[in-house]
Amino acid sequence: MAKLLPSFLLISFLSLPGAAAFAAHAFSLYDAPKYPPGFTHFDFVNPDAPKGGELFLANPDRRTSFDKFNPFSMKGVSAAGLTTLMFESLTTTSSGTEAITDEVATMYGLLAEDMELAPDRMAMTFRLNPKARFNNGDPVLAADVKHSFDTLVAKGAPQVKSLLENVKQCVVLNERTVRFDFKTLNREMPLIVGSVPVFSRKWAAGTDFDKIQLTAPITTGPYLIDRYDTGRSISYKLNPNYWGTDIPTRKGMYNFNRINYRFYNDNVARLEAFKAGEFDLVVENSAKNWARSYIGPKFNNGSIIKRELAHSNGAGMQGFLMNLRRPQFQDVRVRQALALALDYEWMNRQLFFGSYKRIYSFFNNSPMAATGLPSVEELVFLEPLRKKLDPAVFGAAPVPPNTNPPGSLRTNLLKAVELFRQAGWEYRDGALRNAKGEVFAFEIMDDQSAMSRVISVYVRNLQKLGIQVTQRTADYALLQKRMEEFDYDMTSIRFPDVSTPGNEMFDMFGSKAADEKGSSNFWGLKDPAVDRLVEALVAANSRPELQGAARALDRVLLNKYIVIPHWYSSTHRIAYWNRFGMPAKLPLYYQPDPYVISTWWQDKAK
DSSP: OOOOOOHHHHHHHHTSTTSOOOOBSEEESSSOOSSOTTOOSOTTSOTTOOOOOEEEEEOOSSOOOOOBSOTTSSSSOBOTTHHHHTOEESBOOSSSTTOEESSSSEEEBSSEEEEEEOTTSSEEEEEEOTTOBOTTSOBOOHHHHHHHHHHHHHHSOHHHHHHTTTEEEEEEEETTEEEEEESSOOTTHHHHHHTOEEOOTTTTTTSOGGGOOSOOOOOOSSEEEEEEETTTEEEEEEOTTOTTTTSTTTTTOOOOSEEEEEOOSSHHHHHHHHHTTSSSEEEOOOHHHHHHTSOSHHHHTTSEEEEEEEOOOOOBEEEEEEOTTSGGGOSHHHHHHHHHTOOHHHHHHHTSTTOOEEOOSTTBTSTTOOOSSOOHHHHHHHGGGGGGSOGGGGSSOOOOOOOSTTOOHHHHHHHHHHHHHHTTOEEETTEEEOTTOOBOEEEEEESOGGGHHHHHHHHHHHHHTTOEEEEEEOOHHHHHHHHHTTOOSEEEEEEOOOSSOOTHHHHHHOTGGGGSTTSSOTTOOOOHHHHHHHHHHHHOOSHHHHHHHHHHHHHHHHTTTOEEEOEEOSEEEEEEESOEEOOSSOOSEEOHHHHHHHHOEEOTTO
């Protein structure tokens, strides 16, 4: 088989001065796009799926209420479903929680009919589909794209601003053509600008963007807000005039006439409501519930189906993160000691029914994860930083503590005692104290009652070391506010898989982001060596180079012990009432909620 050129090289070659004018239907960072020009639909949809029916859902994540329809501002909690059902971008996306795809680092035209990368890769031009319409009937114009970009850069949440920081400007070339100019050469920028959500200049005109609350978005997506009860429920109806029904990147998708969300305050109430038929589908993240609660006559007679869906997602990072802005967490030996008190093996046996695997990397279950000793490819990035790095970085990559024989929790706690002693903390007068007599104390905050039993087990082990721990369960809105303001000691967090890590790493680990409230640098990490490695990762020009940079970054982060890794499941656990049809083929990379919403349909025969 002939070896294919990486598509960015292909596009650059065909755009050289003197070459024929070239515009592509797709862009792929490394390999040629899977789907050729003229393709009719994605393989993971049913192009003949019938339209109609309703889908009833519960709050799909930690949100238990909502107070706004603007998902891109920092303050407040946006309604579930908005980004999936109402907002579209210039291209499809192959990353993020909304992505549904069977390839990585690839985009196809959505609002854009075609796209062109400049020969020097310092600009990306998009030509809009003349059929594209907002839900008020207005055509989508280049001025709307520029307005959306400029607004998000000026008024969007810090995570959005961080991703777009390397864009110099958005230029309107004509009514339906727009160009993004980049500040520096950055391989990922075409994908990033392609994913910019587009909304009308008329949406809440005259209102500050970050103050838009319950004004319905004027957007291009397939659904409209039909009715809502603030904080409790919201219903979307299929736009009968949706412009994109038959374009290749939408064919066979968004088949329900109506999609309804109802918000529940806790997982127990949500599960009971599901079994009572109040909504159609649940994604179960609790191993205990999956083993014990999804049973009974309705499961036995086939009224409710219980399935585990395969996927190729990486595991990302989930764990207890420590806020390095707090003085008690600033010594790496302290952080390492705290990790030794988590007995994952006991938890997996006693609490999780043996259904999980341990997370060992920030890029877990992917080729980006660091293992063993540094490879030659990693050392290319690590050696220039040797003087700035802990010597341990050049040894074997850290692995989470283990209590399987011959190891034990007692052995790990003894190691923790020694690490605390080295850091100036010793047990006396009934508590772990420093030389000033101050007690080592902190709060673990979470918003999920299901995590309480896990946290309680961990707290019990910490108390054996003389640590005073306060366990607090807060509602989602309070936790979100505290997280945005970096006002917490320790909490559990999950960063989703990033199949092709890039510019979002600045927001997660960059020194600048550590001081920007609302950023994703929750740990408060500030390290020039990490900044350099993120820069190198973003600048990588090939998949092997990217893997080397990502593994080097992973190795450095693991040696900082800024998070106590949790666990992951290799399948999506879902249960649903048996009245739906679904495509024969699953995508490779997806999250279950957007997958169901966008590709399933009501099966009238059931």
